[in-house]
Amino acid sequence: MQVVNPATGAPIGAVDEMDPGDVEAVYERARAAQAAWADRPIGDRIEVVRRLRAAVVDRLDALAADLTAETGKPISQARNELNGLLPRLDFFCDHAAATLADETVLAEDGLREVIAHEPLGVVANISAWNYPYFVGSNVFVPALLAGNAVLYKPSELASLTGRNIADLVWSAGVPEDVFGLLIGGGEVGAALLRTGIDGVFFTGSHPTGQRIAVEVAPSLAVVQLELGGKDPVYVADDVDPVLAAESLADGAFYNTGQSCCSVERLYVHERVHDAFLEHFVHTVEHFVVGDPRDEATYIGPVTRPQQLAVLEAQVDDAVAKGATVRTGGHRLDRPGSWFAPTVIAGATNGMAVMRDESFGPIIGIASVAEDDEALALMNDTEYGLTAGVYSADEDRARSILRRVDAGSAYWNCCDRVSPRLPWSGRGHSGIGSTLSTSGITAFTRPKAWHLRSS
């Protein structure tokens, strides 16, 4: 399988793609190896993750360079992702033992009731390319800590990084059979679903997630889906429009807009709308677009070349329905897959740019007259990943956000994920959650012990 640099369109190497017919054998080896892994003391498994962390620190620059080469992620943002991985690993190491320990919930008259957290068994980790270290580790780290074997299928657009992740995991001390690497595209993922896996943990788009849920349903395996978003933010009339515009431009365009929690829709109170829009466009026009290997670059190429047509169609649809392109709105004329950072003003929820996930450097902005109008427009979506309110008044923001149907609520911040908080989507954004201690127990099933000593 050729690895292509999206910044140039040139091939940069090749990786061996697995034959889908070979997936079953990897599964069988994982099944055979899982029990011994689960039998190891939890302290041993935590030690393995600590060694993995040390290896990431040692190899950080080389890992970042590979990530930039194959996805076009600007190099400073690739390093940020790797540095951001470290506190996630620390969180899991710090909380795994207590979270996975048996809980005695009753002890009286010779009777004890105990909850044990047993591993699911062999789980599939089918992953996306946009934050491969984050979305991969959210699954395989707690899954391994909980005693599961993991079959890890990185995105075909991040295969070099997938290989690097497997090397890190194996060299930290996880046996190769306990962490199986499946390099390939959708067919390899589909073959994985046909094995006897006990759970599938998927990060990717809604259409693929839905297909996976249907495919796996007859087996009754656990299914957890982290899917796309159409994340809205409301800017109230009591904010400093300059500060809000700078923060939200970053939230919309960081990682070239290719984050599940990128700000995708903005509703701005009419009293601050014009000032906000002016500063927003000014900020976006000063983003450095260029070679992702340059330290100064903020906007890189679009990783999936097919997404360029989606972005173009969203611009055309918005213009046809009366919106105005304030900056950008077109591909960039250079090799590779590039789209100019784009701001669309006068957007309405009838436009594709406000309804369908864009997953690129584009944002739609609408003016609203009051909080309730903003709330109704924010909830007018099939997705439910994150939503935010920028306001000087916490009570006002929280009263809106309490009524927003989304898994994460942001007051005066956006595009943010914390290892301490559950990460979950509603509606087309998915089911189940990763991160936090519930993102550790997600990889277990309870056993209820009824123990009578007399």
Ligand code: NAD
């Ligand atoms: P995608 O759905 O195209 O692919 C995801 C993975 O599924 C890849 O590894 C792919 O090979 C595999 N796959 C494809 N067809 C399959 C099949 N039939 N059976 C099994 N596996 C199959 O998504 P993508 O382009 O890699 O990622 C971008 C999407 O991921 C966006 O929608 C983004 O919002 C979402 N995402 C969500 C989160 C979150 O936490 N909610 C995080 C990152 C990305």
